[in-house]
Each structure stands twice: as structure tokens, then as C-alpha cells.
């Protein structure tokens with residue numbers, strides 16, 4: 352057992368084991384508020400079209416998301432929305448529908464709105480061939496106003512073990528300037544256990560090429576809590592990662608929910624590290640990354656101090672969206688492809704989750720929206736409160752009062768009351784004019800945000816929704 356109050360400290364984070372033991376419950380990751388379980392099927396095409404009209408009138412810049420669901424092999428830990436197939440011919444019929452959806456949505460949006468942000472996610476976006484990638488980007492360019500001066504934030508998720516180095520040049524040629532690499536773990540025993548393979552050498556070749564090609568930022572994903580991991584094996588993976596020198600890191604807590612993600616049943620549960628071991632991994636990881644010069648951004652994210660994410664946080668403009676943290680605010684998010692989620696004006700709209708339903712809707716000439724949510728004034732207010740806390744760890748009452756014409760202290764009197772135990776425990780300080788999350792409270796920010804979530808009943812806030820959400824740490 353570790354001591355009950357070990358403290359790894361820096362100016363961006365303090366590790367307090369006593370608080371973690373008390374508050375590490377399951378909770379939403381707040382990539383949206385309200386969260387996806389609130390979306391419903393009464394929301395459809397008509398509601399989406401009206402939101403697009405409102406967003407055109409406001410004329411905000413756009414952020415585009417494209418979902419490529421295919422993967423050639425399955426990783427046993429995976430909780431993403433994906434289709435496993437070694438038959439790469441399956442991609443083209445889907446891409447044809449995707450191109451149709453781009454044209455359909457393109458007609459609805461004001462063509463002059465600049466695309467400040469663009470992201471290809473998956474699944475594995477690098478599953479499709481370079482020619483297919485060119486086709487998809489050409490269709491996007493035809494229908495939307497892409498920036499050609501490299502000032503946009505254009506990113507793609509890549510699977511290093513499933514691509515050729517030459518693809519990096521193709522991605523740069525298409526306008527991408529950010530890469531996010533799924534690494535997870537370099538240990539051969541762990542890789543075998545989760546059926547996911549990428550060597551340090553393969554990753555280094557991709558990183559070197561990306562730097563030569565002028566990518567602005569390289570991000571890497573790791574997972575802790577996988578079978579056969581221990582703090583020693585994870586430390587050794589981290590040494591290799593630090594040596595590869597990514598600009599950003601996402602270190603996810605393995606969300607083991609085999610009742611929701613059937614593929615996880617293939618993992619050997621007996622080989623999963625204990626809760627105690629996971630905490631040790633998290634603690635050592637935090638210490639190591641802070642020592643290596645990374646800044647803790649929030650949730651699972653770390654960045655170099657000069658990376659745009661850290662700079663955006665410092666200057667108070669950091670955002671949060673379905674991809675995690677982001678630097679570009681004030682955009683309407685338009686999503687394409689199976690299961691993807693748009694955030695336009697005051698609505699969320701999600702496409703069909705099953706590929707046949709998605710393709711069927713596009714074939715019938717309809718927008719493939721399956722469900723969604725229209726935010727009320729109260730939802731918008733709480734969304735802003737949660738965003739401020741999760742992105743900046745502080746919130747000034749006067750800013751919210753001015754933006755929403757309320758008196759924060761009166762409107763949220765009950766929530767401020769509910770925060771009291773956390774105030775007494777030192778997670779958060781509530782002053783006359785502001786809420787400030789302490790350095791020790793930062794790791795538990797989800798728990799603090801849950802206080803302002805109107806969809807989690809007060810009686811459940813201390814138990815949390817174990818079925819739907821993963822543990823915080």
C-alpha cells in the first residue's frame with residue numbers, strides 16, 4: 352500500500368491520495384453537456400435544419416468531424432465505435448455515402464463560413480487508401496471553405512502499426528497539420544494481451560517523418576489499467592514516450608465495461624491490474640510527465656508548455672468538445688459519418704450508429720440524423736459553467752452573470768451548498784466572486800462538475816452512474 356497522503360506536486364497538479372480515495376467515483380467525461388444519454392429520437396432532420404439556419408445567421412466559423420469506422424484488426428480493450436474488417440473493399444461503398452452526406456450538408460451551410468478546425472476520427476482513419484483519402488478531402492473542399500494557409504487546426508487519428516510512413520506525406524499534402532497516434536503501451540506482453548501492436552521503431556519513423564513534413568503538433572494516446580501492466584512496465588513505456596517527445600499526451604484510464612463493449616470479454620480479467628496498482632501507475636505517470644516538462648491540462652491530458660493547448664489554457668480560451676480539449680472556440684461543429692455527433696447552434700445531432708441505417712438514410716436522400724437534443728437556457732448556462740471549470744479550473748461569477756443575466760449565487764444556491772463537503776476537503780474554494788479548483792482537486796474535476804449537472808439526481812451524485820460512465824481515475 353502507498354501512503355494515504357502522497358503528494359506529487361507542481362504548479363499544475365497536486366496528487367492527494369486521501370482525496371482520490373474519497374472522491375474517485377464514476378462520472379461523465381463531459382465532452383458534451385448534456386451528455387449523450389440525454390439525446391432522444393424526437394429530435395430529427397427538421398430540428399437539425401432549423402439549427403443550421405440559425406447558425407448561418409450567426410455566421411460562426413466551422414469545425415468539421417469525419418468518422419471512418421473501419422479497423423483491420425480488433426484491439427480487445429476498445430470502446431470506440433468501429434467495424435472490424437480485413438476486407439478493405441468495404442470502405443468504398445461507405446465513402447460514397449459519406450461524400451453524398453458532405454454534399455447534402457454542404458448545401459445547407461453558408462459556403463463562406465471558414466473551416467477553422469477539421470478532424471478525422473475512428474475507427475482508424477488511416478484504414479482507407481491514400482487515393483480514398485484524397486477523394487474524401489476533395490469532396491470536403493468542394494462543399495466547404497477549407498483554409499489553405501495552414502492556419503486551421505486539421506488533425507487525424509493514426510494507428511502506427513497499420514500504416515505506411517509514406518502516408519504521412521499524403522496527409523500533409525491534404526492539409527493535415529496535427530497527428531494523434533494511438534500507442535497505448537509498448538510492452539510486448541501487454542500488446543499480446545490486447546492484440547494491438549506497434550513498435551517504438553515504427554513510431555519513431557512516423558514521428559521523424561511528421562516533423563520533417565512540418566506537422567505542427569504530435570499527440571499520443573496511452574492507456575493504463577490494461578492486462579499485465581504494472582507501474583514498472585508502464586514506467587518503461589513512458590520512458591520511450593518521453594524520448595519520442597510528443598507535444599501532447601492523452602493518458603486514458605482503461606474503461607472496462609464488457610456489458611457495453613463485447614470485445615472486452617476477450618481480455619483476461621484476472622490479468623487486469625488491481626485498483627491499487629492502477630493508482631500507482633497514475634501517480635508515477637503524473638510525476639514522470641511533470642518532471643519531463645509537461646503541463647497538466649485537465650482530465651487525461653498533458654501538453655508541452657509551448658503547445659497551443661497549454662497556451663490556450665493560459666490565455667483563457669481553451670475549449671472542450673467531443674475530441675477532448677481544443678484550442679478553437681466559437682465554432683459550430685458539423686459531423687459526418689456513422690455515429691458522429693454535430694453541435695450546431697443550441698442543438699446536438701447524432702447520426703445513425705449502425706452502418707446499414709446510416710447508408711439507408713443517405714440512399715433515401717435524407718440527412719442520416721437518428722437522435723439529438725435541443726438545449727434549453729438552463730442547459731446552456733450549465734454547459735458554460737462546466738466548460739469553465741473543466742478547461743480553466745476556475746469560474747468568475749460576474750462573467751456568468753453578465754453572459755446569462757442571472758445572479759450566480761442565487762441561481763446555484765443549492766449547488767454551492769452541495770459543494771461544501773468538497774470545500775471542507777480542500778478540492779475547491781468558493782469565494783465571494785469565484786470558484787477555484789485547488790491543485791489537488793484538478794484530478795477530480797469530473798466530480799466537481801457533476802454538482803452542476805442537472806441530469807444527475809442529487810441523491811445519485813455521491814454514488815454516480817456506474818453502469819454508463821467509467822471511473823474517474
Ligand SMILES: C[S@@+](CC[C@H](N)C(=O)[O-])C[C@H]1O[C@@H](n2cnc3c(N)ncnc32)[C@H](O)[C@@H]1O
Pocket residue numbers: 422428429430431472473474475476508509510511532533534535572573574603604605606607
Ligand atoms: C478511436 S481510438 C484511436 C484511433 C485509432 N483507432 C487507434 O486505435 O489508434 C481513440 C483512443 O481511445 C482510447 N481508448 C479506446 N478504448 C478505450 C477504453 N476502453 N478505455 C480507455 N481508453 C480507450 C485509446 O487510447 C485510443 O487511442
Ligand code: SF4
Pocket residue numbers: 421422424425426429430431433473474475510533
Ligand atoms: S483502438 Fe482503434 S484500432 Fe483498435 S479496435 Fe479500437 S478503433 Fe480500432
